[in-house]
Amino acid sequence: MRVLVVTVSDRASRGEYEDLSGPAVEAAVRDLLPEAVVRRMIVPDEEARIQTALRAGLDGDVVITTGGTGLSPRDITPEVTEGFCDRMVPGIADYIRSESLQETPRAVLSRGVAGTRETTLVVNLPGSAKAADFCARRLAPLLPHAVAMMAGGGH
Numbered sequence: 001m002r003v004l005v006v007t008v009s010d011r012a013s014r015g016e017y018e019d020l021s022g023p024a025v026e027a028a029v030r031d032l033l034p035e036a037v038v039r040r041m042i043v044p045d046e047e048a049r050i051q052t053a054l055r056a057g058l059d060g061d062v063v064i065t066t067g068g069t070g071l072s073p074r075d076i077t078p079e080v081t082e083g084f085c086d087r088m089v090p091g092i093a094d095y096i097r098s099e100s101l102q103e104t105p106r107a108v109l110s111r112g113v114a115g116t117r118e119t120t121l122v123v124n125l126p127g128s129a130k131a132a133d134f135c136a137r138r139l140a141p142l143l144p145h146a147v148a149m150m151a152g153g154g155h
Helices: 021-032 047-059 077-084 090-101 105-109 129-150
Strands: 002-008 037-043 062-066 114-117 120-125
Touching: 002 021, 002 047, 021 037, 021 062, 021 129, 037 047, 047 062, 047 077, 047 120, 062 129, 077 114, 077 120, 090 105, 090 114, 090 120, 090 129, 120 129
Parallel strands: 002 037, 002 062, 062 120
Antiparallel strands: 114 120
């Protein structure tokens, strides 16, 4: 399985802030799916740059974004993801929020979405390292079956 982790953060992309959420997602995926090939990118909260990063993941199976899902005016990751995807998979985002609500009521403020484009699954996770790790650990076990289904199997 090939996974691209995209951190969406103005400050991290400028080197003003250390990206903690991208490495947290990568570590969670590697822990739970040791066969996965994971690479990472950091982009600012800009539509064109997020789209470019999502397109870069089309050569793989899964793109997991972290950041840009909150209520800040520059948080546009869900909107860009919705425009990029051919089909939405609302159950994934619903599941992640439901699980996160067991940890914090603030989970309702996350606007992350999930969808597919061609045979690539795209999932938005929150930007805090703790939340990204928590959500990635719930998401990772679902990925092998989702990837198999997108490839025409997994029935």
